[in-house]
Amino acid sequence: MTWLSDSALERLRAAAEAPDLGGTRYQLVSKLGQGGMGGVFQVEDQILERQVALKVLSIADPEGTLSARLLQEARIIARLEHPGIVPVHDAGVLPDGRPYYTMKLIQGQRLDAHVVSVTTLTDRLRLFLRICDPVAFAHAHGVLHRDLKPSNVMVGPFGEVLVMDWGLSKLLHDPQRHEKASVAGDNPLMEAPADRTAHGTVLGTPGYMAPEQAEANALIDQRADIYSLGAILQFLLAGAAPFPRALDAIRKQAMSISPGSRYQTVLQLAADIQHFLDGAAVSAYPEGPLTRIWRWVGRNRAWILLLLVYIVVRALLIFFRPR
Amino acid sequence: MVDSIKASPDPQQFPATRWSLIEAARSPDAAQRQRALETLISAYWRPVYKYIRLHWNKDNEEAKDLTQDFFARLLEKHLLDRFDPSRARLRTYLRVCVDGLVMNSDKAAQRQKRGGDIAFLPLDFESAEGELRQLPIASPTGPEEFFAQEFARSLFGLAIDRLRRECEAKGKALHFQLLELYDIDEGGKQLTYEEAGRRFGIKATDVTNYLAFARREFRRIVLEELRSMTASDEEFRREAQMLLGVKLA
Numbered sequence: 001m002t003w004l005s006d007s008a009l010e011r012l013r014a015a016a017e018a019p020d021l022g023g024t025r026y027q028l029v030s031k032l033g034q035g036g037m038g039g040v041f042q043v044e045d046q047i048l049e050r051q052v053a054l055k056v057l058s059i060a061d062p063e064g065t066l067s068a069r070l071l072q073e074a075r076i077i078a079r080l081e082h083p084g085i086v087p088v089h090d091a092g093v094l095p096d097g098r099p100y101y102t103m104k105l106i107q108g109q110r111l112d113a114h115v116v117s118v119t120t121l122t123d124r125l126r127l128f129l130r131i132c133d134p135v136a137f138a139h140a141h142g143v144l145h146r147d148l149k150p151s152n153v154m155v156g157p158f159g160e161v162l163v164m165d166w167g168l169s170k171l172l173h174d175p176q177r178h179e180k181a182s183v184a185g186d187n188p189l190m191e192a193p194a195d196r197t198a199h200g201t202v203l204g205t206p207g208y209m210a211p212e213q214a215e216a217n218a219l220i221d222q223r224a225d226i227y228s229l230g231a232i233l234q235f236l237l238a239g240a241a242p243f244p245r246a247l248d249a250i251r252k253q254a255m256s257i258s259p260g261s262r263y264q265t266v267l268q269l270a271a272d273i274q275h276f277l278d279g280a281a282v283s284a285y286p287e288g289p290l291t292r293i294w295r296w297v298g299r300n301r302a303w304i305l306l307l308l309v310y311i312v313v314r315a316l317l318i319f320f321r322p323r
Numbered sequence: 324m325v326d327s328i329k330a331s332p333d334p335q336q337f338p339a340t341r342w343s344l345i346e347a348a349r350s351p352d353a354a355q356r357q358r359a360l361e362t363l364i365s366a367y368w369r370p371v372y373k374y375i376r377l378h379w380n381k382d383n384e385e386a387k388d389l390t391q392d393f394f395a396r397l398l399e400k401h402l403l404d405r406f407d408p409s410r411a412r413l414r415t416y417l418r419v420c421v422d423g424l425v426m427n428s429d430k431a432a433q434r435q436k437r438g439g440d441i442a443f444l445p446l447d448f449e450s451a452e453g454e455l456r457q458l459p460i461a462s463p464t465g466p467e468e469f470f471a472q473e474f475a476r477s478l479f480g481l482a483i484d485r486l487r488r489e490c491e492a493k494g495k496a497l498h499f500q501l502l503e504l505y506d507i508d509e510g511g512k513q514l515t516y517e518e519a520g521r522r523f524g525i526k527a528t529d530v531t532n533y534l535a536f537a538r539r540e541f542r543r544i545v546l547e548e549l550r551s552m553t554a555s556d557e558e559f560r561r562e563a564q565m566l567l568g569v570k571l572a
Contacts, residue, residue: 001369001450001477001480001481001484002480002483002484002487002507003450003453003454003457003480004476004479004480004483004507005457005509006458006472007509008506008507008508008509009472009475009476009479011505011506011507012479012483012506012507012541013566015502015505015506015538015541015542016538016541016542016545017542018538020535020538020539021531021535022531022532022534022535022536023532027531095535095539
């Protein structure tokens, strides 16, 4: 029997796992990571001479369901043209039969690693708002992410924020779906059902997943993503505690057990964060008169200081005026 | 360039479900059982021998005896009949059986008695001993990790042998040679595809295509062998992830 060294074993493991790019425009550079159903590789597009990321299915898929999901993921991302969502370049099937798509290669840090370099509360909240942007955009286009968490957010070298891994995403409504399905015919890879959790499979990440996502066959909507955003906010605020009550109220409302008690849109959540940053009242935190006065004082510190200086100067002038 | 969408993944990508080996090893048909056990032994005897040598710190001769004894018991006592795939993976079950055997190995007389009744398997212990000398010095892995790594080495070695035979039978010996150059031999990775092409008298694009073919076939063979040596879908998935890093549904 052929003797294999440890390094040969590792090379064979990598070779067996790597996508077969023979006959394609791509050449393998390295492996970037492993997701729930697919591996992500850095490849070189030899025609355009640029590095891109290639996601390929690495799960046996005898019924073609996962292939359809990967293709659906590519199509969903392709329709979401937003600076906070990584653009898809190409999709297809590799010579080894595995479906794939290529996308822009993002050179950056995951949010869970990047956050340590963001030290102030204000900067963390501004970062959070940049995460809310693409999610709100996706919701406006009828797309739920369903797996929002720090490891699915990338922060680029110029501070750009991208929401990644739309593998569990779901179309809330797809007016073109009927037409597409009829064009696809019996081809399961062309078919892109709106809901891939039809069999009651629980999809998501514990800790960031809305409670209703854990219930088999439960109907979920954009408020599930709002719960996850609340969990990301909680992650960003960890270590900054004790943080202001108003901010905690925002987090609590975003993470309410009942979807009806949460913010109903991402824009509402983002607006409350922005109001907090501006020193204005937030909808999640009803204020008493004293709190309102104190916040007003805090927001108008400079004017109040100037007024006080003016009063003191006037008083001094009156007191020392020659009689 | 790939510019078309196929209906579904290549059915050859992953082997079809079949539990022939484990089922056959439990078969009442003695000939069928014997064939299945021989296949199982071919994948496991080296990991078992090396595990006894290194983990149990037994000398060469004692490890040989215990290895023979273990597989004799596997045949004689129908140990596989007691294997419950819902409780453990086959690899772990076999290792625990080895542990039990070695712990009771002081009863040398009993072993001698059993050995007298059972035909010894023609196992090439000298080559296994030679392989042991090539292992890195005392790695800090636990028994499960060591046994898993040696099982992977054995399974991949068998898969490479089968790939060589299949490539030669199909007139694709060059495809195998390229895999050998890039993935098995040390230093092969330093060759560019152009240099390898010049060495074998083919174009660089052919090098990548031939290599992709051989790797794809290697993957198929490993998964086929693994499928036959596992007892449940769940175990197959976990073992495939451990061996190849791939997740299988």
